[in-house]
Amino acid sequence: MSDTVKIVFTGVMGAGKTEAIRVISDIDVVSTDVEASDEVTEKKKTTTVAMDYGEVMLDDSTTLALYGTPGQERFRYMWEILVKGALGIVIMLDNSRDDPLQDLAIYLENFSAYFDSCCVVVAVTHSDVSTLPDLDTYRKFMRDNHYLFPIYRIDAREKTQVLLLIESMLAMIDVAQGEWRVQG
């Protein structure tokens, strides 16, 4: 019998979800991209309308599935389907957008029902295009809202940086499962 565990990459359009999956997937990413025909055209020629799928073979019987959710609000119904039972959620933000803090607030709210069962990591991309908001601003925002998730500025094209997101997730799982427990 085979096991499948999944990690969900979500976030705004153009934040690099597809790329983040691509750099760690063992297979070519299956994307349901179509030519953009609405407000997205100025930012991307294509956009994900259903989901991205990649996978990593852990061994002969275990697969790590990587799902990318559609970034547009109108595909919200897909988010809930994909995130159910996930090991973790990566929220990806595009720092060059008008109000990335508002984007973060929306995604935190949308996925808050799963925070008890999923580890969350926040990844900010395009910091080279726009340096603001800086990381301290994001940290303060999350602290003020009682979220203590890891947050990193990453380049989604860099495998080591995407793996850092997973490494952080696994460290949180280790702590939660009592692998390490502080005493004394």
Add this chain to the structure above:
Amino acid sequence: MAIVSRTVVSSYGDRMIKISVRLFNHNEKTHVETLLKNLMKRFGESFSLAPSASADAILVSPHDPGFETLVRMKSSNKSPLVVVYDNQSQMDGCYFLEKPATSNGLMKLHRDLSAACKNLLEGHSNVHPDNANNKLWQEAGLIDQIKQAYELQNCSVISSAKNSQLNIIVDGINQQVYVPVGNVSGSDIHGELLTLLNEQSSLAAEPISHKQLLERLDNSAYEQFSFEKILWILASFSADVCRLSDQRVIALRAWPDFSNLPYTHSFVKMTALLMRQPASISALAKQSGLPELQVKKFVFACLVTELAEVADQPNVTQTVAIPTPSVGRDIVNKIKQRFFGKRAYA
């Protein structure tokens, strides 16, 4: 990163007393600064805020890694006056402010410092106090000098008195530090910094204009670092870690940005533990299975970059809930093995 240590200034004679509040505990710092601001209102112009580099007195915790350096400098009669924020007043030559600070305590401290500063001025009438302080900071540690440049937003070249080729350029305006490439034969950037760090007692800081800084950068090859990154690297190397108390509880305020800071898996491991629950260095070492020195270096790097603080209570038991995915250990271990190999178990 917000590396700011505010300074409160009060008047004595025709000059102001400047008191820098250097406390790693966020609540303590806020508490003292709030009281000082209230006193500033009562004293009118006799109090104001100013950068710490020109401080006449520094309010510091005895658990501060730089505490002994400050005391050592004080004993060499080069100021600033050291005000220990503690409940035990048993340090010769230091002033004390009892914890938790009160308005009355600060008023008394103000009187004591006023008298001390007057004496200091009379005894060193030929030395302009600002010059004396500059000299003082030339002898401060490398980390302190970089933080000072950040606070003052000025530019300087910090070099070894033994080897002028060994230097770094600090741009406090743009919050960048430049380390020359290949100045030390056979040494990488980190090695070069380490050498400079080890020469703390013979460092010299030369203020330069921003124009001069740009000229220097044009003439030689430098590697650029953000303030946060350079402080992180230096703290990881620093011998000051030995002065961190094993028993003080450390609370992490945010995850370090490991995508831009040098890290090992053990750093991620310690971060996850500390984000869940503040812990002492010895407890963290015990649980993580890491050597205490390694834990201290990580904690010191977090303190210096203000990602961590010394917790209010010695025995903090508050635990932050961490989500528990319904995934078996075997699968977690398979993911570790697949992506990180042996590194995940370091």
